[in-house]
Amino acid sequence: xxxxxxxxxxxxxxxxxxxxxxxxxxxxxxxxxxxxxxxxxxxxxxxxxxxxxxxxxxxxxxxxxxxxxxxxxxxxxxxxxxxxxxxxxxxxxxxxxxxxxxxxxxxxxxxxxxxxxxxxxxxxxxxxxxxxxxxxxxxxxxxxxxxxxxxxxxxxxxxxxxxxxxxxxxxxxxxxxxxxxxxxxxxxxxxxxxxxxxxxxxxxxxxxxxxxxxxxxxxxxxxxxxxxxxxxxxxxxxxxxxxxxxxxxxxxxxxxxxxxxxxxxxxxxxxxxxxxxxxxxxxxxxxxxxxxxxxxxxxxxxxxxxxxxxxxxxxxxxxxxxxxxxxxxxxxxxxxxxxxxxxxxxxxxxxxxxxxxxxxxxxxxxxxxxxxxxxxxxxxxxxxxxxxxxxxxxxxxxxxxxxxxxxxxxxxxxxxxxxxxxxxxxxxxxxxxxxxxxxxxxxxxxxxxxxxxxxxxxxxxxxxxxxxxxxxxxxxxxxxxxxxxxxxxxxxxxxxxxxxxxxxxxxxxxxxxxxxxxxxxxxxxxxxxxxxxxxxxxxxxxxxxxxxxxxxxxxxxxxxxxxxxxxxxxxxxxxxxxxxxxxxxxxxxxxxxxxxxxxxxxxxxxxxxxxxxxxxxxxxxxxxxxxxxxxxxxxxxxxxxxxxxxxxxx
Ligand SMILES: [Zn+2]
Numbered sequence: 001x002x003x004x005x006x007x008x009x010x011x012x013x014x015x016x017x018x019x020x021x022x023x024x025x026x027x028x029x030x031x032x033x034x035x036x037x038x039x040x041x042x043x044x045x046x047x048x049x050x051x052x053x054x055x056x057x058x059x060x061x062x063x064x065x066x067x068x069x070x071x072x073x074x075x076x077x078x079x080x081x082x083x084x085x086x087x088x089x090x091x092x093x094x095x096x097x098x099x100x101x102x103x104x105x106x107x108x109x110x111x112x113x114x115x116x117x118x119x120x121x122x123x124x125x126x127x128x129x130x131x132x133x134x135x136x137x138x139x140x141x142x143x144x145x146x147x148x149x150x151x152x153x154x155x156x157x158x159x160x161x162x163x164x165x166x167x168x169x170x171x172x173x174x175x176x177x178x179x180x181x182x183x184x185x186x187x188x189x190x191x192x193x194x195x196x197x198x199x200x201x202x203x204x205x206x207x208x209x210x211x212x213x214x215x216x217x218x219x220x221x222x223x224x225x226x227x228x229x230x231x232x233x234x235x236x237x238x239x240x241x242x243x244x245x246x247x248x249x250x251x252x253x254x255x256x257x258x259x260x261x262x263x264x265x266x267x268x269x270x271x272x273x274x275x276x277x278x279x280x281x282x283x284x285x286x287x288x289x290x291x292x293x294x295x296x297x298x299x300x301x302x303x304x305x306x307x308x309x310x311x312x313x314x315x316x317x318x319x320x321x322x323x324x325x326x327x328x329x330x331x332x333x334x335x336x337x338x339x340x341x342x343x344x345x346x347x348x349x350x351x352x353x354x355x356x357x358x359x360x361x362x363x364x365x366x367x368x369x370x371x372x373x374x375x376x377x378x379x380x381x382x383x384x385x386x387x388x389x390x391x392x393x394x395x396x397x398x399x400x401x402x403x404x405x406x407x408x409x410x411x412x413x414x415x416x417x418x419x420x421x422x423x424x425x426x427x428x429x430x431x432x433x434x435x436x437x438x439x440x441x442x443x444x445x446x447x448x449x450x451x452x453x454x455x456x457x458x459x460x461x462x463x464x465x466x467x468x469x470x471x472x473x474x475x476x477x478x479x480x481x482x483x484x485x486x487x488x489x490x491x492x493x494x495x496x497x498x499x500x501x502x503x504x505x506x507x508x509x510x511x512x513x514x515x516x517x518x519x520x521x522x523x524x525x526x527x528x529x530x531x532x533x534x535x536x537x538x539x540x541x542x543x544x545x546x547x548x549x550x551x552x553x554x555x556x557x558x559x560x561x562x563x564x565x566x567x568x569x570x571x572x573x574x575x576x577x578x579x580x581x582x583x584x585x586x587x588x589x590x591x592x593x594x595x596x597x598x599x600x601x602x603x604x605x606x607x608x609x610x611x612x613x614x615x616x617x618x619x620x621x622x623x624x625x626x627x628x629x630x631x632x633x634x635x636x637x638x639x640x641x642x643x644x645x646x647x648x649x650x
Contacts, residue, residue, distance in 0.1 A: 013217055013218065013219070014167075014170070014171055014216065014217045015170070015171060015174055016034040016035050016036055016106075016171060017032075017034055017035070017171050018032050018033075018034065018035050018103075018171070018420055018422070018423030019103070019164070019167075019168065019213070019420050019423055020032060020213065020278075020345065020346065020349065020423070021171075021213070021216045021217070022216070022281055022349050024216065025216070025281040025282055026281075026282070026284050027280065027281045027282070027283075027284040027289075027350065028281045028349050028350060029349065029350060029351055029352035029429065030348065030349045030352050030427035030428065030429050030434065031349070031427060031428050031429065032349065032423050032424075032426075032427055033422075033423075033426050033427070033428065033443065033445050034445070035103070035106040035171070035172065035422065035423070036106070036444075037426075037443060037444055037445040038422040038423070038425055038426055038441055038442075038443055038445075039422065039441060039442045039444075040421065040422055040425075040439055040440065040441050041439075041440035041441055041442060041455075042440060043439055043440035043458070043459075043460075044439060044460065044461060044462075045421055045439045046439070046440065047588070048369070048372075048418055048421075049418055049419070049421060051374075051375070051376040052100075052104070052376065052414075052415055052418040052419055053104055053107075053110075053419070054376070055375065055376030055377045056100075056372070056376045056377060056411070056414070056415050056418070057097070057100060057101060057104060057113065057415060057419075058112075059376070059377040059403070060097050060100075060411060060412055060415060061097065061116050063403065063404040063408065063411070064093060064094055064097060066404075067085070067086060067090075067093070067404060067406075067408065068085035068086055068090070069086065069090050069091070069093050069094050070094065070120075070123065071085070072084055072085065072086065072090060072091065072136035072137070072140060073091070073094070073123045073124060073126075073127045073136055074123065074127075075136065075140050076127040076134070076136040076139040076140050077123060077126035077127040078126075079126070083140070083141070084136060084137055084140040084141035086406065087154075087406070087407055088137040088138075088149075088152065088153050088154050089137075089154035089157055089158055089204070089409075090136070090137065091134075091135060091136050091137070091158045091161075091162070092154075092157065092158050092161040092409070092412075093408050093409070093411075093412055094120060094124075095158070095161035095162050095164070095165040096161055096164075096165070096409075096412035096413055096415070096416050097120075097412040097415060098117060098120055098121070098165035098168070098169060098178070099161070099164050099165040099167075099168040099169075099412075099416045099419075100168075100412060100415035100416040100418075100419040100420075101113055101116065101117050101169075101419075102117070102165065102168030102169035102170075102171070102172045102173065102419075103168050103172060103416065103419035103420040103423075104172075104419040105117065105169075105172045105173050106171075106172035106173075117169065117173075121169065121175070121177050121178045121181075122177075124162070124178065124181055125177060125178070125180075125181050127139070128181050128184065128185070131188055132184035132185050132187060132188035133146065133185065133188055134162065134181065134185055135155050135158050135159075137153070137154075137158075138153070138155065147192065147193060147200050150199075150200060150201060150202050150203055150239070151203040151239050151240060151243065151250070152203055153202075153203070154202065154203070154204050155202060156189065156193070156201075156202030156204070156206070156207040156230070157202055157203075157204035157205075157206045157207060159182075159185055159186070159189055159207050159210070160206035160207030160208070160209070160210035160211070161206065161210070162178075162181070162182050162185060163182045163185075163186060163207070163210035163211065163213065163214050164209075164210045164213065165178060165182075166178040166179045166181065166182035166183075166214075167179070167182075167210075167213050167214060167217055168416075168420075170217065171217070179217075182214065183214065183218065183220075186211060186214055186222075186223055186226070187222070189207070189226060190222045190223075190225075190226045193226075194222070194225070194226050194229055195225070195226075195229050198233070199238050201230060201233045201234065201238055201239060201252070202230070203239050203240070203250050203268075204250075204265075204267075204268055204271075205230075205251065205268050205269075205271045205272035205275060206271045206275075207227070207230065207275075208227045208230050208231055208271075208272065208274075208275025208276070208278070208279065209227075209271065209274040209275040209278045209342070209346075211223045211224065211226050211227035211230075211275075212224060212227045212275065212278035212279055212282060213278070215227070215282070216282075224279070224282055224283075227275060227278070227279055228279050228283065230275075231256050231272075231275060231276060231279055231288070232255075232256075234251060234252050234255060234256050234272070235252060235253065235254050235255030235256065235258070235259075236252065237252055237253060238252060239252040240252060244315075244316065245264060245265075245316045245318070248263050248264045249264040249265050249268075249316050249318065250264060250265070250268060251263065251264050251265075251268055251269050251272050256272070256276055256288065256291060257287045257288060257291050258291070259291055259294075259295055260294055260295065260298065261295060261298045261322075262295050262298050262299045262303050262310075262319045263318075263319060264316065264318055264319065265311075265316055265317050265318050266310050266311030266317060266318060266319050266331070266333065266336040266339070267311075267317065267333060267335045267336050267339050267409075269295075269319060270310070270336060270339030270340050270342070270343050271339050271342070273292045273295060273296070273343045274339065274342045274343045274346055276288050276289075276291065276292045277289060277292045277343065277346035277347055277350055278346060280292070280350065281346070281349065281350050289350055289351075292343070292347065293347065293351075296343065296344070296347060296356075298322075299319075299340075300355075300359060302322035302323055303319050303320065303322060303323075303324075303325075304340075304359075305325055305330060305332060305367060305385060306362075306366075306385070306532065306534070306546055306548075306553050306644065307332070307362070307363075307366035307367035307370070307383070307385065307553050307631055307644070308337055308340065308359065308362040308363030308364075308366050308367035308368065309330065309332030309336070309337055309363075309366075309367030309383050309385075310332065310336045310337065310340055310367075311330075311331040311332055311333055311336045312324050312325050312326060312329075312330055312331060312332075313331060314329065314331050314382075314395050314396070314397075317331055317333055317336075318331075322537075323535060323537035323538050323539070325534075325538050325540055325541070326540045327384065327385040327386035327540045327541070327643070327644065327645055328384050328385075328386040328387065328388070328397075329384070329397075330382070330383070330384045330385050330386075331382055332367055332382060332383040332384065332385075333381060333382065333383075333410065334368065334370075334371030334372075334379065334380055334381060334383060334410040334413065334414060335409050335410050335413050337363050337367040337368040337371065337383070338368060338413050338414070338417055340359070340363050341360050341363050341364060341368060341417065341424070344356040344357075344359045344360045344363070345360060345424055348360070348427070348436070349427070352427075352429070352434075352506070353506055353507070354436075354483050354484070354486075354506055354507025354508055355486065355507065357436040357437065357483050357507075358483075358485055358486045358487075358507070360424065360436075360437070361437060361485060361551045362551060362553075364424075364437075365461055365551050365552055365630075365632060366551075366552065366553045366630075366631050366632055367383055368414075368417065369632035370383045370631055370632045370634065370635075371383060371401075371410055371414055372401070372411075372414045372418075373401045373635075373636055374587060374588050374633060374636045375636075377403055378400075378401035378402060378403050379401050379402060379403075379404075379405075379410050379411045379414060380398065380401050380402075380410070380635070381396045381398070381402075381405060381407075381410050382395075382396045382397045382398065384397055385555075385631075385643070385644040385645065386642065386643045386644065386645070387399055387634075387635070387640075387641060387642040387643075388568070388641055389558065389639045389640045389641040389642070390639065391639075399635065399639035399640075400635055400638070400639055401635060422441070424436070424437065425437040425439065425441060426441075426443055426445075428445065428447060430448060431448075431478065431479045431512075432447055432448075432478035432479030432480055432481060432510075432512070433445070433447060433452065433454070433478070433479070433480055433481065434481040434483070434508060435456070435466075435468070435480070435481065435482045435483060436483055437483075438456070438458050438460040438461075438466050439456070439458065439460060440456060440457055440458060441455075441456050442454070442455050442456075443455075443456070444472075447478045448476060448478055449474075450473065450474025450475075450476055450478075451472055451473075451474065452470075452472060452473050452474075452478070452515075453470075453471040453472035453473075454468055454469065454470055454471060455468070455469045455471055456468050457469075460550075460551075461550050461551050461552055462550075462582065462590075462591045463527075464488070464524060464525030464526055464527040464550055465522065465523075465524050465525075466482070466522070466523040466524075466525070467520060467521070467522050467523075468480070468482075468520070468521040468522075468523075469518070469519070469520050469521075470515045470516065470517055470518065470519040470520075470521075471517055472517055473514075473515040473516065473517065473519075475514055476514060477512055477513050477514040477515075478512070478515065479510050479511070479512045480510070480511050480512075480515070480521060481505070481508040481509070481510045482502075482508060482509045482510075482521070482523050483507060483508055484504070484507055484508065484509055484523075484525070485525065485550075485551060486507070487527075487530075487548065487550065487551065488525045488526065488527070488550075489526070490526060491509060491523060491524065491525050491526075492522075492523070492524040492526075493509050493511070493521070493522070493523050493524075494521070494522045495511060495513075495519065495520070495521050495522075496519060496520055497520070497522075509523065525550070527549055527550030528549070528578070528580070529547060529548070529549040529554075529578035529579070529580050529593045530547075530548050530549065530578070531545040531546070531547060531548075531572075531574055531578070532545060532546045532547075532548050533545055533546075534546075534645070540645070541645045543647055543648060544645035544646055544647050544648060545572060545574060545645070545646055545648045546644050546645050546646065547572075547578065547593050547595065547628045547646070549580060549591060549593055552591075552630045552631070552632075553630070553631045553644060554593050554628035554629065554630060554631060554644070555628060555629060555630075555631045555634055555642050555643060555644045556570060556626055556627070556628050556642065556643050556646060557629055557634050557635075557637075557640055557641070557642045558640035558641045558642070559637050559638075559640055560592070560627040560628075560629060561624070561626065561627060562599075562624050562625065565599035565624050566599070566641060567641045567642065567643050568641055568643070569599050569600050570597050570598070570599055570624065570626055570643075570646060570647075571597055571598050571599075571621075571646070571647045571648065571649040572595050572596075572597045572626060572646040572647070572648055572649065573595070573596040573597055573598065573648075573649050573650065574648045574649075574650045575650055576595060576596030576597075577595075577596075578593055578594070578595050579593065579594045579595075580592070580593050580594075581593075581594060586629070587629060587630075587633040587636055587637075588633070590629055590630055590633055591630075592627055592628065592629055593627075593628045594625055594626065594627050594628070595625075595626045595628065596623065596624075596625065596626070597623070597624050597625070597626040597646075597649070598621040598622060598623055598624060598649055599621060599622060599624045600619055600620070600621055600622075601619070601620040601621060601622045602620075621649075626646070631644060
């Protein structure tokens with residue numbers, strides 16, 4: 001009998017679980033730990049969580065008021081007059097904020113946040129119709145259009161975020177009020193859009209993963225059935241007829257089981273696949289899981305940026321063609337990085353394979369984290385790999401992060417990831433624990449029925465030394481597995497100071513023993529700065545290199561360079577050494593990487609755009625010192641030119 005089945009189903013089902021609870025899922029290979037079983041300690045990620053709680057969440061609440069998101073609910077509830085404002089999916093800004101607040105409340109009492117959550121939940125409940133429907137756009141602006149504009153109306157998408165918010169608030173606080181709202185809406189969805197109601201398929205996948213999570217919480221089979229129904233319905237071309245991109249934009253051009261490539265709108269594609277893996281973990285259907293893995297492979301082989309960002313086309317916010325990865329024109333929506341993390345996490349739980357944790361690490365520390373400012377409260381929608389230091393005249397590319405946006409999907413999405421980060425760090429199975437990500441933390445859980453406590457100390461991501469001290473363990477042996485990141489060449493492992501030959505099982509160093517309190521495991525992941533090349537078909541990176549160090553991707557940003565030289569003209573000498581320097585005073589503390597390079601001896605105005613062969617090679621160049629910072633930290637000192645891929649000179 002699982003833990004979930006032992007608690008009183010009326011009151012406490014799933015209390016304390018995180019965003020994905022596969023404790024009773026027949027086909028999950030790994031289990032996440034509960035919310036109170038992993039606690040981040042002071043360090044890199046804890047600092048981001050603190051900023052999230054102190055700045056992002058309070059400022060976000062004010063933005064929800066200023067943007068009219070809360071007002072839409074008041075109008076729908078009959079408490080205010082006015083017109084609906086914002087895009088049709090405006091409700092989801094509140095839902096994602098609520099989900100973040102829910103996970104944040106799991107960390108302990110926070111009266112101001114609790115008041116806001118209670119007010120929001122009460123307001124949503126008041127806006128819900130008698131039949132369970134709640135979507136303020138339709139209720140206020142288009143009451144006769146229910147389910148009639150599903151290509152662009154986002155009604156199921158909004159329902160999905162409502163469900164995820166309700167799951168979070170319930171699991172973190174035990175409160176049922178929002179869960180009751182979400183369950184009533186899910187029941188209505190089943191009646192009005194479920195089996196027997198063809199063509200009621202939403203243009204924006206999201207609700208599938210949410211419904212599976214609701215099923216995991218309530219045990220109500222219709223929630224899972226509805227999620228599977230929505231997956232099974234795709235591939236018939238119902239969506240997108242006559243619009244740009246056609247059905248492929250909506251992943252409605254091919255059935256989910258036959259899909260081979262990442263296509264269309266990036267966030268839609270990745271949320272859809274998160275739902276695919278969730279359903280597969282419940283039903284055990286191999287064809288679904290294989291399809292998701294096939295598409296994930298397509299992504300990492302041909303369609304993902306070095307930063308983990310995805311979506312290389314502004315047109316349709318879409319995955320580009322294979323190897324189509326432009327730098328300045330990259331879209332890399334912050335939400336797409338988040339959706340990629342959600343997919344990789346589910347694949348990790350489904351398979352136990354470390355490559356998914358590797359990709360999560362790359363995405364979390366680079367393409368995701370660049371989406372939020374160091375001080376908090378400001379966000380990128382688009383995360384390019386090259387910036388001229390100016391906003392795009394057209395489009396969403398900005399040289400500086402913005403506090404909110406008329407399409408504010410990314411900010412509260414960032415908040416919910418940061419607030420729930422502890423969920424994504426450690427897993428377990430019947431053999432032991434797997435340390436998937438490295439950060440100072442305390443882990444207190446159980447393995448094979450025995451209580452286990454660990455403390456992890458590390459300076460990650462600046463320093464690759466990870467020390468794990470066993471604080472509690474029973475007498476029976478169990479496996480401690482530590483992920484060896486794909487970027488690491490020669491890891492060293494010691495137990496109690498003695499080198500051990502750990503079994504290398506699929507990307508993990510595994511030590512099995514009867515652990516005793518006081519046992520120390522030390523993993524050293526050497527992280528010399530290194531140069532990386534892209535596949536030659538990535539035209540935008542041809543002849544260029546990128547600097548990486550450990551899990552971090554670096555960039556050149558103008559404020560760090562020698563005066564009079566532009567990062568846009570810089571070349572990096574690949575024969576020279578790379579030097580890593582800790583800079584406590586810079587950007588909240590970073591390791592800077594220095595390299596030798598060159599720049600034109602003198603910038604000249606009025607140069608032609610094109611010239612005979614050899615013109616630029618003949619221009620005198622002078623040696624310069626290049627100073628690179630982690631990509632996530634760029635654009636925190638005002639608008640400035642930045643590049644990840646650097647032309648090589650050798
Ligand atoms: Zn977004």
